[in-house]
Amino acid sequence: MVRYHAAWILPIAEPAIRNGWIAVDRGRIAAYGSPGPASRYGFGDGAREVDLGDVVVLPGLCNAHTHLELSYLRDEVPPASEFVTWIRGVMAARRSRPDPGGPEIVGAVHRALDEATAAGTAIVGDISNTLITFEPLARSALAAVVFYELIRFNAPDPAAVVEQAQQRLELLAPTARVRASLAAHAPYSVAPLVLRAIRKAIDRQPFLPCSIHLSESAEEVEFIRSGHGPWRTFLEEIGSWDPAWVPPGGSPVDFLDDSGFLDNRVLAVHGVQMTDADLRRLAARGTTLVTCPRSNGHTGAGAPPLAEFYASGVRVAVGTDSLASAPDLNVFAELATMRALAPRVPAASLLESATIQGARALGFDADYGTIEPGKSARLLAVTLPSSSIDVEEYLVSGIESAQIRWITGADGDN
Ligand SMILES: [Zn+2]
Numbered sequence: 220m221v222r223y224h225a226a227w228i229l230p231i232a233e234p235a236i237r238n239g240w241i242a243v244d245r246g247r248i249a250a251y252g253s254p255g256p257a258s259r260y261g262f263g264d265g266a267r268e269v270d271l272g273d274v275v276v277l278p279g280l281c282n283a284h285t286h287l288e289l290s291y292l293r294d295e296v297p298p299a300s301e302f303v304t305w306i307r308g309v310m311a312a313r314r315s316r317p318d319p320g321g322p323e324i325v326g327a328v329h330r331a332l333d334e335a336t337a338a339g340t341a342i343v344g345d346i347s348n349t350l351i352t353f354e355p356l357a358r359s360a361l362a363a364v365v366f367y368e369l370i371r372f373n374a375p376d377p378a379a380v381v382e383q384a385q386q387r388l389e390l391l392a393p394t395a396r397v398r399a400s401l402a403a404h405a406p407y408s409v410a411p412l413v414l415r416a417i418r419k420a421i422d423r424q425p426f427l428p429c430s431i432h433l434s435e436s437a438e439e440v441e442f443i444r445s446g447h448g449p450w451r452t453f454l455e456e457i458g459s460w461d462p463a464w465v466p467p468g469g470s471p472v473d474f475l476d477d478s479g480f481l482d483n484r485v486l487a488v489h490g491v492q493m494t495d496a497d498l499r500r501l502a503a504r505g506t507t508l509v510t511c512p513r514s515n516g517h518t519g520a521g522a523p524p525l526a527e528f529y530a531s532g533v534r535v536a537v538g539t540d541s542l543a544s545a546p547d548l549n550v551f552a553e554l555a556t557m558r559a560l561a562p563r564v565p566a567a568s569l570l571e572s573a574t575i576q577g578a579r580a581l582g583f584d585a586d587y588g589t590i591e592p593g594k595s596a597r598l599l600a601v602t603l604p605s606s607s608i609d610v611e612e613y614l615v616s617g618i619e620s621a622q623i624r625w626i627t628g629a630d631g632d633n
Pocket of ligand 1: 284285286346432488540541
């Protein structure tokens with residue numbers, strides 16, 4: 220057993236503890252607390268005592284939405300003022316690059332995993348259209364759900380689309396930490412009957428989460444309401460328009476909820492265009508809203524109404540989105556942008572979003588997301604400029620990889 224002493228322990232499930240300790244045994248958290256009446260090293264239980272100094276110890280973070288397979292597009296897609304313009308940029312960049320299983324693409328996935336880990340990430344919700352990220356994730360130290368994402372607006376045989384996807388998923392062997400599930404791309408890019416078939420497939424599993432991009436752009440809202448606008452033009456241009464499709468009217472959230480798609484297994488990503496009524500509906504369903512504000516700025520979707528997200532009572536998690544729309548995979552950097560957009564949301568709420576909310580949405584909360592006895596000791600120590608600061612506020616001010624180290628209870632830690 221190793222007992223770490225630190226200027227601060229941040230269990231997430233309770234407020235930060237000054238001059239705390241945490242005992243780790245065989246990779247699991249055994250206990251934690253404040254020093255108590257005994258002297259700092261007076262436990263007398265034979266544990267190895269390690270003083271980490273002016274650091275805060277907290278759970279590894281959850282990046283609840285990213286697309287690791289797009290990592291090779293880093294700095295390749297220029298920022299756009301309209302979402303459809305950005306999508307065109309992604310398609311052009313993908314066309315100019317090699318095949319999806321090529322070494323350039325796989326190499327970029329491995330570098331992205333290293334970068335995410337160095338930035339303090341323990342769990343990812345990874346969206347994939349090719350499943351090439353499953354193997355690298357299974358061999359990494361990260362926990363993950365790989366969402367096999369379907370994108371098919373014009374689908375003559377919707378059941379077959381989902382059936383084929385499930386057959387591909389069955390070929391993947393889940394590990395203790397890495398699972399695969401299904402995702403729909405978005406309500407404007409997946410046919411209603413494909414959405415229904417995905418939802419049915421998810422319902423047949425004991426617990427697997429599902430994901431969908433939702434209410435990201437003004438173009439999406441217009442398309443779902445009226446069937447017109449830049450998205451309709453785009454679908455026609457790429458030959459994916461379905462003349463039999465009838466616009467559902469209402470908001471994208473109304474459409475998905477009326478279709479029976481939303482519940483507490485769903486991660487709804489972005490929500491930039493959600494109204495208060497939309498947020499109330501998501502909260503009532505127990506759906507987790509994953510915010511990726513840096514990506515929203517880059518793609519032209521706009522700034523997410525974060526204060527409204529938190530005021531609505533909806534569960535909020537955090538994602539970086541892909542390196543095609545974000546400068547890095549650092550969840551702490553995403554938190555700093557959230558803090559700038561929502562100065563009145565408590566830092567503790569933002570930190571919950573980056574830990575337990577994401578872990579719960581992805582089904583990893585039994586092992587991750589808080590410091591509690593029995594949970595995995597996949598913990599971060601973040602160097603502080605001084606021990607007498609507001610640590611929660613400091614953690615949402617932008618933390619760099621150089622300030623972060625992992626502690627695991629192994630002998631190398633100090
Ligand atoms: Zn995304």
